[in-house]
Amino acid sequence: MLVGMARTRTRDEILAVAAELFYRAGFKGTSLQDIAAEVGCSKATLLYHFDSKEAILAALLAPAARELAELDEQLAGLQGEAARAAAIDGFVDLVLRYRREAGLIYHGSLDVLLTPAFDGVQPMIENLCSAFAARSTDPGEQIAAEVLLAGICSVAIDRPDDVTLRSALIAVAKRALLTPRSKD
Amino acid sequence: MLVGMARTRTRDEILAVAAELFYRAGFKGTSLQDIAAEVGCSKATLLYHFDSKEAILAALLAPAARELAELDEQLAGLQGEAARAAAIDGFVDLVLRYRREAGLIYHGSLDVLLTPAFDGVQPMIENLCSAFAARSTDPGEQIAAEVLLAGICSVAIDRPDDVTLRSALIAVAKRALLTPRSKD
DNA sequence: GTCTATAACTAGATAGAC
DNA sequence: GTCTATCTAGTTATAGAC
Numbered sequence: 001m002l003v004g005m006a007r008t009r010t011r012d013e014i015l016a017v018a019a020e021l022f023y024r025a026g027f028k029g030t031s032l033q034d035i036a037a038e039v040g041c042s043k044a045t046l047l048y049h050f051d052s053k054e055a056i057l058a059a060l061l062a063p064a065a066r067e068l069a070e071l072d073e074q075l076a077g078l079q080g081e082a083a084r085a086a087a088i089d090g091f092v093d094l095v096l097r098y099r100r101e102a103g104l105i106y107h108g109s110l111d112v113l114l115t116p117a118f119d120g121v122q123p124m125i126e127n128l129c130s131a132f133a134a135r136s137t138d139p140g141e142q143i144a145a146e147v148l149l150a151g152i153c154s155v156a157i158d159r160p161d162d163v164t165l166r167s168a169l170i171a172v173a174k175r176a177l178l179t180p181r182s183k184d
Numbered sequence: 185m186l187v188g189m190a191r192t193r194t195r196d197e198i199l200a201v202a203a204e205l206f207y208r209a210g211f212k213g214t215s216l217q218d219i220a221a222e223v224g225c226s227k228a229t230l231l232y233h234f235d236s237k238e239a240i241l242a243a244l245l246a247p248a249a250r251e252l253a254e255l256d257e258q259l260a261g262l263q264g265e266a267a268r269a270a271a272i273d274g275f276v277d278l279v280l281r282y283r284r285e286a287g288l289i290y291h292g293s294l295d296v297l298l299t300p301a302f303d304g305v306q307p308m309i310e311n312l313c314s315a316f317a318a319r320s321t322d323p324g325e326q327i328a329a330e331v332l333l334a335g336i337c338s339v340a341i342d343r344p345d346d347v348t349l350r351s352a353l354i355a356v357a358k359r360a361l362l363t364p365r366s367k368d
Numbered sequence: 369g370t371c372t373a374t375a376a377c378t379a380g381a382t383a384g385a386c
Numbered sequence: 387g388t389c390t391a392t393c394t395a396g397t398t399a400t401a402g403a404c
Contacts, residue, residue, distance in 0.1 A: 010387080028213040032380065045388055047381065106338060139348050143339060144356035151335030154290065155327060164323050172328035176360035194369080215397065229370055231399065 011049045013039055018056050023100045023157070027057055027112050057115050064098040065121055072124045075131045081178070087131035088173045091149070095156045096166055106153035125149070132177060141177075148173050195233045197223055202240050207284040207341070211241055211296050241299050248282040249305055256308045259315045265362070271315035272357045275333070279340045280350055290337035309333070316361060325361075332357050 017038045021030040032043045032053055039046075050056045071090045075083055095102045104112055105121075113122065132145035152169055159165050201222045205214040216227045216237055223230075234240045255274045259267055279286045288296055289305075297306065316329035336353055343349050 008387080026210055026212060028210055031378080033378085042389055043380080044382085044390080048387065053380065139345070140352040140355060143343070143349065143352040144359075146339045147332065147335035147353065147356050148360075149335075150338030151331035151333075154334030154338065155330045159327070161323070165327065168324040168327040169331065171324060172331050172360050175328075175363065176332075176356050179359065192369080216399090217397085226371055227398085228372080228400085232369065237398065 008049070010039070010041065010045065014041075014046055014049055014056065015060055019060050019100045019104075022057065022060070022112075023103045027104075027115075054115055057112065061101055061104070061115070061118065064094075064101040065118065067094055067098070068121065068124055068128075072127050075127065078131070080134050083131040084134040084177060085174075087128060088170060088177070091128060091132075092152060092166060092169045092173070095152055095169075096162060099157045102153045103157040106150055132173075134177070144176055148176055192233070194223070194225065194229065198225075198230055198233055198240065199244055203244050203284045203288075206241065206244070206296075207287045211288075238299055241296065245285055245288070245299070245302065248278075248285040249302065251278055251282070252305065252308055252312075256311050259311065262315070264318050267315040268318040268361060269358075271312060272354060272361070275312060275316075276336060276350060276353045276357070279336055279353075280346060283341045286337045287341040290334055316357075318361070328360055332360055 014035065018030070018035050021034055021038065024030075025034070032046050035056075036043045036046055046056070050059065071087075071094055074090065075087055078086055112118070129142065129145045129149055132149055133141040136142070152173065155169070156165070198219065202214070202219050205218055205222065208214075209218070216230050219240075220227045220230055230240070234243065255271075255278055258274065259271055262270055296302070313326065313329045313333055316333055317325040320326070336357065339353070340349070
């Protein structure tokens with residue numbers, strides 16, 4: 001088995017190095033030479049494993065995009081506060097599992113969003129935003145949702161402490177979004 | 185007067201176009217040719233008005249950095265909740281006045297932060313973060329501060345509605361940060 | 369103050385040896 | 387599967403005419 005699908009260690013290391021460099025310097029700000037130097041191989045080797053520089057980015061983002069799609073599907077059936085609560089928990093988990101990828105989207109330049117691997121990601125983010133806003137059409141709610149969505153993405157990186165970070169992110173999101181209207 | 189300091193209209197237009205393109209495509213993702221084409225001049229003209237591409241970025245960010253420094257100084261004398269409240273109001277105002285510049289910092293790649301115009305900006309942001317956290321050393325408070333700081337920057341762009349946006353940003357920040365402990 | 373032309377360099381990608 | 391060498395096109399920046 002695995003014939004024709006064999007994952008070489010080199011290929012995996014290219015992806016790991018590229019993830020780090022794309023995050024730190026941006027996609028356009030990272031050259032194939034930079035990646036090759038860090039991996040310890042030649043540019044030609046990179047292009048043996050991947051069709052192009054963009055293909056490296058696409059392969060890098062694919063798993064995160066796939067899981068985002070799964071979350072999005074789960075949220076599609078939920079309404080109001082149920083959608084919001086599930087979105088917060090699910091998104092924080094997702095971002096903590098794909099920190100560099102999340103950073104690439106929100107911290108990286110917009111060119112990253114134009115890559116083929118990101119076809120259909122923009123609408124998924126909008127759906128997520130809708131869930132964060134508990135399906136409300138109030139501008140204040142929608143702006144709050146965007147602030148939290150972007151803020152969570154930006155902060156999740158360079159913070160090693162997973163347990164504290166996870167609960168703190170969920171806490172601030174719920175404080176900001178779950179307004180105390182239970183007394184109404 | 186103004187001899188030797190005359191600001192040409194061309195120079196100003198270069199800055200305006202560069203601000204837009206650097207934000208949309210990133211600093212590394214924007215070439216001098218892109219800027220020249222949009223301005224309607226040659227690359228050489230750009231480099232007559234500015235020493236280098238980096239100098240364009242530096243000139244672009246200077247006013248925002250100067251105002252950030254002013255805000256930072258005002259906050260330096262404040263403690264606790266007073267620092268927090270002043271930081272939220274001041275920062276939202278600042279970001280709304282310098283939308284593209286704020287987007288460049290938080291949405292652009294990290295390389296932007298290494299430009300000479302940004303010497304000393306990182307510590308100012310940390311001070312701002314400290315004020316957002318009401319000088320608390322609690323990790324939860326600090327994480328919340330970072331989330332709001334980054335979220336506000338990310339959201340401020342592409343939203344034309346200033347009045348609604350301003351009050352909504354301040355509202356979500358206060359909801360997330362000013363925890364209802366006034367009853368303690 | 370703006371231009372054309374070009375220098376000096378780096379980018380992504382290909383060819384072909386091993 | 388990895389390499390060196392190379393190609394083409396793009397980059398920043400300079401030189402010098404107007």
